[in-house]
Amino acid sequence: MPFLAHFAPGGQPSGAFFLPFLEGLAAAMENRMPAALTADATLWANAVPRAARLVDARAIAVGVLPMIAAESFGATVVRVGANASVVARPDAPVSEPWCAAPLANLLETSRRLAETVRPERELAVFLSGPVTLSLALFGEMPSKSILEVLKAGLLRCLELICEARPDVVFIDEDWAGRSPEATPELRRFHNTLKNVAEYYGVGYGLRADGIADAPGAIASLSGLRVAHLMLGGDPEGALPDACAAAKAAAAAGWTSLGLPVAAGCDVDEALAACDSDAVAAYLCGAAQETDIEFLKSVGLGIRR
Amino acid sequence: MGFHVGIDIGGTFTDFCAIGDDGRITVYKTSTTHYDLSVGFMRGIRELAKRSGFRSQEYLAQVHALRYSTTVGTNALIERSGPKLGLITTAGFEDTIFIGRSRSWADGIPVHEARDIARIAKPAPLIDPDMVVGVRGRIDCNGRVVAPLSRKDVLEKLQTLVDRGAMGFVVSLMWSFLNPEHERMVKQIIEEEYPEDYLGAMPVTLSCEISPKCGEYTRTMTTVVNAYIHGIMAENLNKLGNELRDGGYKRPLILVHNTGGTKKVSRTKAVFTHNAGPVAGMHGAADLGELLARRNVVFTDMGGTSFDIGVIVDGELRAHDFLPVVDRWRTNIPAIEVKSIGAGGGSIAWINDLMGNALEVGPQSAGSMPGPACYDKGGREVTVTDADLVLGYLNPDNYLDGEMPLDVDLSRAAIDEKIAGPLGIGVLEAAYRVRRLVDARMGQEVFNEVALKGHDPRKFAVFACGGAGPTHACGFVPYIGARVAVVPAMAPVFGAFGASTMDIRQVWDVSRTIKLFRWDRQAYLDDLESFNHVVRELKDLSVRDLRLEGFSEDRIEFRLELDMRYGSQHNLTKVPAPRLILQGEDDVRELCELFTKLYSDIYSPEAAFPVGGINIECFYLAAMVRQERPEVHGEAPAGEEPAAAARIGSRPACFDPAVGMVEAPVFGWLSLAPGNVISGPALIEAPGTTYVIEPGWSYRMDAWRNGILQQQS
Secondary structure (H helix, E strand, C coil): CCCHHHHCCCCCCCCCCEECCCHHHHHHHCCCCHHHHHCCHHHHHHHHHHHHHHHCCCEEEECCCCCHHHHHCCCEEEEECCEEEEEECCCCCCCCHHHCCCHHHHHHHHHHHHHHCCCCCEEEEEEECHHHHHHHHHCCCCCHHHHHHHHHHHHHHHHHHHHCCCCEEEEEEECCCCCCCCCHHHHHHHHHHHHHHHHCCCEEEEEEECCCCHHHHHHHHHHHCCCEEEECCCCCCCCCCHHHHHHHHHHHCCCEEEEEECCCCCHHHHHHHHHCCCCEEEEEECCCCCCHHHHHHHHHHHHC | CCEEEEEEECCCEEEEEEEECCCCEEEEEEECCCCCHHHHHHHHHHHHHHHCCCCHHHHHHCEEEEEEECCHHHHHHHHCCCCCCEEEEECCCCCHHHHCCCCHHHCCCCHHHHCCCCCCCCCCCCCCHHHEEEECCEECCCCCEEECCCHHHHHHHHHHHHHCCCCCEEEECCCCCCCCHHHHHHHHHHHHHCCCCCCCCCCEEEHHHHCCCCCHHHHHHHHHHHHHHHHHHHHHHHHHHHHHHHCCCCCCEEEECCCCCEEEHHHCCHHHHCCHHHHHHHHHHHHHHHHCCCCCEEEEEECCCCEEEEEEECCEECECCCCCEECCEECCCCCECCEEECCCCCEEEEEEHHHCCEEEEEEEECCCCCCCHHHCCCCCCEEHHHHHHHCCCCCCCCCCCCCCCCCHHHHHHHHHHHHHHHHCCCHHHHHHHHHHHHHHHHHHHHHHHHHCCCCCHHHCEEEEECCCHHHHHHHHHHHHCCCEEEECCCHHHHHHHHHHCCCEEEEEEEEEEEEEEECCCCEECCCHHHHHHHHHHHHHHHHHHHHHCCCCHHHEEEEEEEEEEECCCCCCEEEECCCCCCCCHHHHHHHHHHHHHHHHHHHCHHHCCHHHCEEEEEEEEEEEECCCCCCCCCCCCCCCCCCHHHEEEEEEEECCCCCCEEEEEEEEHHHCCCCCEEECCEEEEECCEEEEECCCEEEEECCCCCEEEEECC
16 A cells, blocks of 8 residues: 655655664665665665565665765765764865765665655655755755755756656755744745755655754744644654644644654554544654664554 | 547657647646656656546556657667668678768758857768678669579678677668569578577568668668667567556557557557657647648747647648758658757757857757756756746746746856846846847758748748747747737647647658650650559558558548659659559649649749659658547637636736846736737736747737737738
8 A cells, every 4th residue: 555655746645654773774684784785786776675675664765874975975974873963073074975985885775765665665765855965064054055066966866866756855954953044045945945846746854853943843834834744852862742743744734744753652642643533643763773672662552 | 538649758748748638638747867768758647637536557558549649769779779780782882871861970960060060970870891791792773673683692691790790681682662672581591590589589670671762882781770769669669558458558659650650569660759749739839720721830849858840731741852851860761840940948948158259049958957047956057948948938836837947046046147147138138138039040950941942921821839939939930920919728848839739640651753845855755553562562562551550441541642853864853643553644744834833933933843753753642640639619709808807917027138037927827718819018827838928029819718819010
């Protein structure tokens, strides 16, 4: 039963489902560090579906590992497990980031997965957005001039991902505790990206991570006029209140809402929010998840 | 309730037009999805269903016919994505396709590139030189076998091609259109060696079946092009057919042919689908011309990528007088003549610094991705659409019925950066120059197309079609000396509209030289059977083919055309034969006189030279089965004054940069009634297009909701 496929024509997922982030688990199954995945498209494209089969995930997410794009845009990144931090910023962003690893490998992985995972599974690709890149490359929120610098590279990356025809692309933003604001420049930026995705018949969504006040952010980000929102955790990794988020998303007019879950959290509360009529909600990973029992139980919970 | 649906894929937009049994017409336009044409195709079908109040499955089940002018084959040629083919030809003629014909290096490229002789290059061949082999065996110019074909030799050459990786074979031997015996023997040998039930079976294409015509280069190239795109087209169309069947469509998919008709996919030769879209538009124009009692029509279609021009004389679509070019190859298919130039809404304006910073428009197009700057898909080039938007002609919130909002700021920024800045002029002035330049180019091409073919442009009605046609009609029509333009009601999707009303039709052709009037004896042909036999053969072929499509013989209409010329002349003139079968000398004389009359009309009576002899060189038999189409009823005219509700507002628009922006009234086309008259300056927003009524022009809606644009004297 397709869920993500409904995103493209501006529709809603046809019921509750779970989109886990399995790149960490896939790396563990291969006895490698996550950084090894991003360095090898063949490994990446083979390992993630294996992890999805193991936990019976109906959808595959790739590109959720942090700072993939920032590294390709020229930042020097140090990775510890599934986490990454920028240790040196480039003088100027790389002009053709899609040619540089690990983004080049993400593109190749997306192409391979788009050919192989369907019809059993659906595919969501995550690409760092202008806020994440601006913070990583310039250390500040994106101004008009920064957006101008980033636009061509990010646009081409999105185009190349869309050419592979995944079901949905999420622009992955980490606000790192800053208050999200839908500035006119940012709205225009997303409008351009959204138009490109629409041309390719690929769904377009926004993942918002590192936000302290989820209901406030949900309302504020609706100004970007993106239909689909997926929430992450707050800067400390705490998860938002699912019911409050669902209500806020309904009030702000989002078409769908991804509610993050992680091992140890109250999944029932998130499932209850999915069942409410407020907004078409579904479950997603809060971060890379390696607890196989938890991953299986969420899938089973939904199917029950 | 049933529907006839026409689909026309263009470089920028894919157009859809559905005509219901009740005569109701539904149209839709969407971006052409070059990465997979079926995505845009199915998107359009879903939208037509929605607009007709059905679910997609229910709608497709009710469709009588889907007529599709596809560009799959054209794309395969451009992308060179066809299979590796082997060519088997007569020994000694292996280099024919590489030598080419006349200045074949200039075929299929724009004039400005053809002039650049220093840098011009022959196109990369569709078949590599090492994939061409010559076999011994020879047939002479009378069709007699003068040297037998050697089976051993054929097997050896075949093995060579297979070893080199051939995935299919083209067989084109000398004089095979007169005697196909050797070509058929080669095919038999290949099929014996690689039978169909083996995985290694390979398709074999014979020139005597694809193009039984004189001229070894064009015959071979027609066959090569056909074989090159055949596999890809079959694969794509089968996939689409399956998708449609899964979606509820129960009938065969029908393809529009460049010969002016349609056939089922299963009965279509691939090469006949090239550039079929504009031909569908011309068919619609001929039908509409009949309705409006205008039999001489210049059909123009300004889309997103190209500007197509077709001339309809006396209600008839004319095939190419000379050999038509498919991609970069001169072929001899009997295609309807349509000229295309790179001038459309997406044509890019640029500064030519080598020509002293001259402003140029086209031929490059921004296409559907990234498209004009205002589409906001990352495009930064200035296009004609950007200029129209900045000039205030287009409503940014109502482009494609509001489905694609435009960003006028991006257009202004692009014009400022790329045109206005370098030229040192204002943005408005630059936009106006872009528009005027493209109008002049189109007007000049239309004039050339009509006048250089020996017609008087003043005797022709100009039909302005395409999404950008109504926006630019007032601009380019004056260049051909006309003061009136007709904008059909379905102008924005006219190719799709034409396709949805097309009949089943195919042309069978064969080269045969018959001397109708012998110069040495100054006498008419007495062996009438030599003529009638050829016609009967073509008729048998066509009847057999159409019977396989399920049509009985009594429904088939025939029309015969002949390529004729005076004795010892090189060029040919196409003559519609008044009758299929010649009964006596009077019929021969009638045909000769008709040829002389046509020749005199085109080249002047002084050029006619019947005493030099009159020959027929080629026969074209068109067989047609007319399709049912809903009746079109005109509406009773209302008054000249549009209803108050039709005036939906006003907006600033520029018709003269010296004056600047002026407030122009804006009307809604759907609220206008037949008989309404609007004087320029004014704008009319219609589904899929905007009419620009310039100052000094008026617009009148006729009984069928066509717009008549007239320049006041």
